[in-house]
Amino acid sequence: MxxxxxxxxxxxxRAPIYEALEQFRQMRVVPFDVPGHKRGRGNPELTAFLGQQCVGVDVNSMKxxxxxxxxxxxxxxxxxxxxxxxxxxxxxxxxxxxxxxxxxxxxxxxxxxxxxxxxxxxxxxxxxxxxxxxxxxxxxxxxxxxxxxxxxxxxxxxxxxxxxxxxxxxxxxxxxxxxxxxxxxxxxxxxxxxxxxxxxxxxxxxxxxxxxxxxxxxxxxxxxxxxxxxxxxxxxxxxxxxxxxxxxxxxxxxxxxxxxxxxxxxxxxxxxxxxxxxxxxxxALRGRQVFHQVADMAEYAREEINAVGGYYAFGKELCNGNSVFDFDTTKLSVHTLDIGLAGIEVYDILRDEYDIQIEFGDIGNILAYLSIGDRPQEIERLVSALAEIKRRYHTDGTGLLSQEYIDPVVAASPQEAFYAPKKSLPLRETEGMVCSEFVMCYPPGIPILAPGERITKEILNYIEYAKAKGCSMTGPEDPDILHLNVLA
The missing domain is CATH 3.40.640.10 (Type I PLP-dependent aspartate aminotransferase-like (Major domain))
Incomplete structure (x- = not known):
């Protein structure tokens, strides 16, 4: 320390807000203010779910x-x-x-x-x-x-x-x-x-x-x-x-x-x-020690996953001094296409069959987010599951898309396009039009389309492919993304 x-x-x-809340908890103040659950008394189901310790300090601003x-x-x-x-x-x-x-x-x-x-x-x-x-x-x-x-x-x-x-x-x-x-x-x-x-x-x-x-x-x-x-x-x-x-x-x-x-x-x-x-x-007190351990766990996981074969858990070897100036070694990003599965497919299998919830899977990669709460035994479980998924599901990856990023063609500013008169068209009829809403896979929440960008065939192909593979698509007014709003 x-x-x-x-x-x-x-x-x-010091933790002044925490200290003030602890002091407040001991004061037994009678609440004639909001929130209306009155330290949990008015909502026993919520109190049973979250606990008295929690709802007791869910309070409003006061002096x-x-x-x-x-x-x-x-x-x-x-x-x-x-x-x-x-x-x-x-x-x-x-x-x-x-x-x-x-x-x-x-x-x-x-x-x-x-x-x-x-x-x-x-x-x-x-x-x-x-x-x-x-x-x-x-x-x-x-x-x-x-x-x-x-x-x-x-x-x-x-x-x-x-x-x-x-x-x-x-x-x-x-x-x-x-x-x-x-x-x-x-x-x-x-x-x-x-x-x-x-x-x-x-x-x-x-x-x-x-x-x-x-x-x-x-x-x-x-x-x-x-x-x-x-x-x-x-x-x-x-x-x-x-x-x-x-x-x-x-x-x-x-x-x-x-x-x-x-x-x-x-x-x-x-x-x-x-x-x-x-x-x-x-x-402040323990971060340096903890994150050193996190980085070590991630490096160990990279080595083990790469030893399985088929996967590529990438790291600092990507650094080139410019477009990859540095790499965050705590990030456990894994390329999956060489085993014949999209990242989102591996994501779904890990959750549905192995009870492992990772951060996200996209077209070509998965990300397991490591931080201060992770332990080595969970890393071993993830590595073992990935090895078994490769053994059970390995297939020819021919025809799989890999591109996560498509250069946009900007036709208007985001504000102009968002507030402009618009019309809704079937997805495939929007090619060449200017989009007036967002379309993205979430996570990570990086738009495939943003307001003001021209819709291309490549983008439409990507949207349909990502939907078919099971990516969680968000942003458009139409929740099924069968239609898009475009400038009228």
Whole structure:
């Protein structure tokens, strides 16, 4: 613990929101406020399901517990501790997931008509933010690894070219890392953005552990980025839907708070906030040791899975110094096509026949998400199941698609297309039309189509193939995706 504590200015053993809730629990306050379940008494079934410990602290904002919209006491202290732990100038506790964090980040940087440079393989939350604010995307289309069918990071020269061709752009957004663990040269991109007078934003939904890991890729704050959205609930161990928004010293804290308050709830969940507080404390005190163990488990799993044959659990060998500048070794991504199965098929077999739930399966790959709660015995169970699946289901993979990413043809801004007059057409009749809604496999939530993009035969083939293989398709108004909304 002493090694970790030397990194921090503040006492990271503190958890002020948790401490205030514990004190509140002992006060036996009579509740004539919301929520209406009144510490669980009004909803015994919910209390039996979640437990008295949980519903007893599902409370509303009050003076002793501070207010998320305008924190002045315990929430403010928790944010200061989070900023200290993550090396940020300020941290905001977010209770709308990293979607809310990403949207607040983009809305802070961009106004209507502003250009923002970003890779097309961003999460839908980024493009949702462009629909809301009216900013215009300048896409840096990532390279694709032909064997794996996955999109890579942004090349330095691609970013430099985009900055040169769009000097009035206000920001550059970077995935750090991608869902598959691929990292761009973040330090170089930050430097290029700042030299051009632009902000650098990082979507770190899958990079919480970068702040507490030896030998892992650089974190956004360490690289000098201006803002970063961090999914504490993914690798950080907090409750689902809890997140952090980090900012650097050159971003106005008060303005960011105003942007957050445009869309974030005024009834912040103390369950989510306390989970952020406790999880931050856990990572600050034990994160380096824990994530070292996670990386070791993932490396062991890669070796064992590759020894099975047929699968390819990829890792740092993909690094090329540019489009794959670094790789997150905690990510256990496995290519499955060589055993004749799409990733989503392996995903379904693991869940249905082996009671193993992995993060996602797509056309060519699966991702097993390893973090602070995993143990070696679960790794052994996963490896054994994959070996047995290969033995039972191995087949000829001829005819399987591999491409996960298709370069878009942008015909209108996301906001223009989303709010424009539209009509619904059968899927195959939309070829050549401009889409006005999102289509994606979830997870990972990276759009195959976004509002304003032209629909091509290749995209339609991909949608039908992904549906046939069992991918969970989301986004369109038609839940069966037999029709798409297009510009009228």
């Amino acid at each position: 002493s090694e970790n504590r030397t990194r921090f200015r503040l006492d990271q053993r 002793p517990l501070d207010n998320l919209c305008h924190p002045v006491s315990v929430i403010r202290e928790a944010e200061e501790l989070a900023a200290d732990a993550f090396g940020a100038a300020h941290a905001f506790l977010m209770v709308g997931g990293t979607t809310s964090s990403v949207q607040s980040m983009v809305l802070t940087a961009c106004k209507r008509g502003d250009e923002i440079i970003l890779p097309r393989n961003v999460h839908r939350s980024v493009l949702n933010a462009l629909v809301l604010c009216g900013a215009v995307p300048v896409y840096v289309n990532p390279e694709v690894d032909k064997r794996l069918g996955i999109s890579l990071g942004m090349k330095r020269e691609q970013v430099a070219k985009a900055i040169k061709e769009h000097p009035n752009a206000v920001a550059v957004l970077v995935n750090n890392p991608t869902y598959y663990g691929i990292c761009s040269d973040l330090r170089a991109i930050v430097k290029m953005a700042h030299e051009a007078g632009m902000l650098c934003l990082a979507d770190e939904a899958h990079g919480t552990h970068f702040y507490f890991g030896n030998g892992l890729p650089v974190s956004a704050m360490a690289a000098g980025a201006d803002m970063a959205s961090v999914s504490m609930h993914k690798s950080g161990g907090s409750l689902t839907q809890s997140s952090l928004l980090l900012i650097g010293p050159n971003v106005h804290q008060g303005y960011v708070r105003q942007i957050i308050n445009l869309t974030q709830t005024t009834s912040g969940s103390y369950l989510l906030m306390s989970s952020l507080d406790i999880s931050r404390r856990n990572l």
